[in-house]
Amino acid sequence: MSLRTRSDQAVLARHGWLHAVATVLGALIAMAVVAALGLWAAGAADLPDNAFPRVVAATVVTAVGGTIELSGNAGGLADTNAGLTVIPLSVTLVGALVLGAGFLRPLRHRAVTGAGELAGWAARIAVLWLLALLGLALAARQTFQLSLGEGTLSDLGELFGVSPEVGFTTDVIPTLFFGLLWLAGVLVVTLAVSRGAPLPARLLRFQASVRPAAYAMVALLLAYVVLGVLIALVVAATRGHAAETLAVILLGMPNLMWLTLTIGLGATWNGRVEGPFGLPMPRVLDEVLRSSDTATLNLSTLAEQDGRVWWLLVVNAVLLLAAAFVMAARSPARTRAWQHAVHMAVALALTVLMICLVGRISAHYGLSVLGIGDLGGDLGGDLFLKPELWSAVGLALLWGLVTGFLGALLARPVRRRGAAGNGWKR
Incomplete structure (x- = not known):
């Protein structure tokens, strides 16, 4: 042998x-x-x-x-x-x-x-x-x-x-x-x-376009989670509620931060919170969701409660540009800027689609006696949160095209020929 x-x-x-x-x-x-x-x-x-x-x-x-x-x-x-x-x-x-x-x-x-x-x-x-x-x-x-x-x-x-x-x-x-x-x-x-x-050998030709974009999206999602954890720890240290903060971190931090990512893109979610139910989210989001039977959750409605919400646009722009830079830096030097833009747009649209599908929330419990409605109080409640899906995906495509093109321009000095293949050409 x-x-x-x-x-x-x-x-x-x-x-x-x-x-x-x-x-x-x-x-x-x-x-x-x-x-x-x-x-x-x-x-x-x-x-x-x-x-x-x-x-x-x-x-x-x-x-x-x-x-x-x-x-x-x-x-x-x-x-x-x-x-x-x-x-x-x-x-x-x-x-x-x-x-x-x-x-x-x-x-x-x-x-x-x-x-x-x-x-x-x-x-x-x-x-x-x-x-x-x-x-x-x-x-x-x-x-x-x-x-x-x-x-x-x-x-x-x-x-x-x-x-x-x-x-x-x-x-x-x-x-x-x-x-x-x-x-x-x-x-x-x-x-x-x-x-x-x-x-497998038949798939090697796809890695130059797929792997840099996939890596950039995973890095983007993880960056949002890390940012949320840091903010939560600061809030817990300054305002207390350590147990509640730990529960949010260990159970629902991506739910909250990836929702924030889509809202920062301009996406709209519809929802309602009533009764004893609640969502692991900041006070301003909870207040908007309790304001009407079906509340609209986006940058505009949140800014009516707290004007600092507009900073989400800046945070989104910086992190998306960083992700586009990473994607371009890991791509072959022969890839053109418009190709980077298309790759970033498709990857971001798929990422937002995933967030919209897994980020939906609905819960209901009610007790009625003698057929007379829900008794309410602590024995009944209702909440839901769902996105306006296709507008969110469309906004992701637009953001991806712009940041992908700009990221490619910024990454030109650090790109190397065949960069995406260095991991497998041994």
Whole structure:
């Protein structure tokens, strides 16, 4: 057996089942730790019936696109209805970073890989991922009994035998489907972002245009999250509320900051907050969402509450220009400025489309007795937040064209011929 053949077999052995187990477990443990700490900071550790582990499992499930169904029971004379759609993107982001790093680790120091080898490595991870996700889906179910408090509601409850309960279960089949789709997206983005990861020979011609743009978008999203964490820590140090701030950081910081990114582009979101529900966002956003039945959330409406919101335009321009500069600096010198502009526009539009799809929030819970509406108070509430999708994507295309062109001009002094290929021409 030749030395070359033995070397190839050693490389193949490094991404067998054992390494796949380590990759999947590492991602799930990281997500569970972040979710548990965030829920603990939010006060979920005090839930009755030892429900905390099941709530953690449900949080991890929703973080990868899983479906949680809410159910209610209030006896024969009362009715409950509930619904929840939200993705805790802090947990999602941590899982994607750990999973991507584990996926790339055995592929280092390779120039080219075969499509079959790459698909086999991804399939090992996918099989273990589905098994782990199935276990989480079966564990994520719980029922809670709600207290009617004191006064009229309590008297009605005793009179009519109303003892409201609310619980959650996992819809297993959609959870496995969307969890697998999430995994595929993470692996594809990981290969697109990493300049040193090997690709099948047929895909090498695409890396000069795809990889610099993908890297720039991931860097942009991470920069927004880091900026949000720094602001949150400063606010916690100066104004208190450390536990609430930690909960926002560990559960919903990307939800808040990527929403801010789209608003800074000029995008519009529509939403409402009423009842005991709330969103992990600054006071000015919450006030706008509580101002009417369906509130409009954009730069103009936010500036009516606080004029400093216009600084979002400046922050967006600086960070987008920096991302365009990074993209151009990592691209081959032969790429023209208008091509950089097109690459940046497409990449930013896809990024904003992703934010609009995963950043939607909706939640509702209501209790009615004898068919008379929701009782309101702490026993009913409604919130939703959804974007005006295509206008947001259109604005992203426009911003991408402008900043991509300017970034290409700024990067001319530092660009090198074949820069995008330095990671695989070994």
